[in-house]
Amino acid sequence: MAAPIEALAFDVFGTVVDWRTSIAREAACFFADLERPDIDPAGFADQWRGLYQPAMEECRAGRRSFVRLDALNRETLDTLLDRHGVTGAEEQRLDHFAHAWRRLDPWPDAVEGLTRLKARYPIVTLSNGNIALMLEMARRGGLPWDAILGAEVTGAYKPEPRAYLGTAEALGIAPANLCLVAAHHSDLAAARACGLATAYVDRPLEYGGRPAPDRHFRQEWDYLADSITDLATRLGC
């Protein structure tokens, strides 16, 4: 028999918020201002997201000490703009664009689903996003987190075990009593390897309708849901 769930920890980018549409929207404005309408905003969002794992890998592999995601997002932005030959953007404008990751819109079901789940369970972030990023996103989108945990609090990026185990420890509960909610099979697989319970939320539009890059990690998860409101219903909230 499975251990009872005492808290829910959420992956955020892709699971709770729609990064692709939001980044594409800001990219469209950014490139319009620079008179570079030839750069496809949604494609740029995909490329930017594509640099996310390699940037974190430098930290995970120990070649670099822990760096907040806000800073990595700025570095990968610079790399990408360089590849596209984009020049002439002011420093302040670049910082603002790098912070577009703080201004991602929640999926339509997220606020209602989280609010229902929160009535019964503590809900926390278990994201690779840093605290300031998650806080601004939550205030802007109305995400009612009980606490912002994850990478910055544990000093480790997922899928490092310390990110999952340190989050359970901060909550004062056993890993088996913590359930990760994520739209990503790779994230859930790493959480399960640490002893966490797992809830998959399907987000078929995360990559604009294309297949998820981590689909080969698919397993039978403890819970399967179409949305966060659906998960709330399945958990009796």
Next chain:
Amino acid sequence: MAAPIEALAFDVFGTVVDWRTSIAREAACFFADLERPDIDPAGFADQWRGLYQPAMEECRAGRRSFVRLDALNRETLDTLLDRHGVTGAEEQRLDHFAHAWRRLDPWPDAVEGLTRLKARYPIVTLSNGNIALMLEMARRGGLPWDAILGAEVTGAYKPEPRAYLGTAEALGIAPANLCLVAAHHSDLAAARACGLATAYVDRPLEYGGRPAPDRHFRQEWDYLADSITDLATRLGC
């Protein structure tokens, strides 16, 4: 001219919640169960609180690595029960009593005041309490924190500078743009020394009406308020 406030960080024990009344209430039950009505519950609360600074000092002085407050509370409880010759309490009951610090009632103005302030400023904890403690207290009392920061996130107990500076850093803002809200002059003095703005909230009943032990740290703070709702009014919220 003072830097604009971009976020408010709150001391919690004494400033937002009334530890003395809440601990005394649980102590009364605990000692009644053990048939020790001779132990004064409010006096016991004062004695327990009295062991708080010395316990943290072991960590601050580097004689011990950082330990979560939940664990320190259990250690100081054991010490105090030993002094009173209290024996025979079950392990589970002791753990529950040590967690009484998670179940402190907010002062009557706290929830309304925080809610008003939150509409304009990010509000975070900057407490020596650990994350699990602060989270349970917030859910029980309805404290609408945007994030739980402070000792556990920075790895340092107040009044160490790292507790204040690390909190500003996690928020991605300069120390001068962060305002500490506290009922304790010593806490505010340490925050000011780190460059933070300061708001004093008067809590004359914190020590049951007796003078505060840190009154010699009194200075002219940036803001003075009688309650958190009063502070909200003074900040135009």
